[in-house]
Amino acid sequence: MSELKKDSVERTLCIPLWSRAIAVKKLPQILPDHDAVRILQEMGEEKPPTVFYHMECAALAGAIRQYDFACEVEAYLQEHPEATVVELGAGLSCLRRQMKNDGNPWINVDFPDVIACREKYIPTGKNEKNVVSDITDHRWFDEVPFEEEKGVIFLAAGVLHYLTQEAVRALLAAMAERFPGGVFVFDFVSDRGAKAGNAQISMTENDTRITFAMENAEKELPGYSDRIAGVEQKSYLEGYPIEGVRYNWVTRLYIRSKRDQYFVVRTAFRRADP
Helix, strand or coil, rough: CCCCCCCCCCHHHHHHHHHHHHHHHHCCCCCHHHHHHHHHHHHHHCCCCCCCHHHHHHHHHHHHHHHHHHHHHHHHHHHHHCCEEEEEEECCCHHHHHHCCCCCCEEECCHHHHHHHHHHHCCCCCCCCCCECCCCCHHHHHHHCCCCCEEEEEEECHHHHHHHHHHHHHHHHHHHHHCCCCCEEEEEHHHHHHHEEEEEECCCCCCCCCCCCCCCHHHHHHCCCEEEEEEEEEEECCCCCCCCCCCCHHHHHHHCCCCCEEEEEEEEEECCCC
């Protein structure tokens, strides 16, 4: 039986692990996360926070994000093979290990207690570094190895949701200024998605609430900074096709119901003027 307190950082971090762990069996075509299964076992977690997590659609909701981000990382590394990869609010993401990437510099940024938990359960790779920082404190920029010709790709999975509009705007503007030629990939929800997400969060006895939402990133993000360019928005659940996967009818209905709620956006930062 789990000994984790319901408000402990470990218990909070294990919530997304459940989706990825269940997906290993239900949807093995979607970048299976065997570390998620192992970590939950090591935590002593025996059952997910709600019965919803046992459903195929819930497994999809967690696993597909890792797959989407992996697609974006692979595409960027095709053109920038020596680029640095940075996960903001990394939590217990095992994306580097899922992708079997030991070559690129890989930086994980998160709060002190989260990084401590991460170092307890996830072995650090030879080119991997954990950085203790609030992502809204831009001093973490100094911890990112960056050469414009090599490139950098930033990922924020389920993170910006919980910042204010002002904090997100300030973060993107500062990143665009500091990392010209870089790319930022993150997921976001619409206003409708935020309402639905907060209702689901309340079922887990978690006090966190979604505070950042957008309707159209391609129109809104360029207003954050004149260095933001090439914004591309895709469906979170359907934007990155997966070969060989077939969903049950409940999952298909779930996907249809979320088409106007969950998205992934990729935005580039303009290179510095010569």
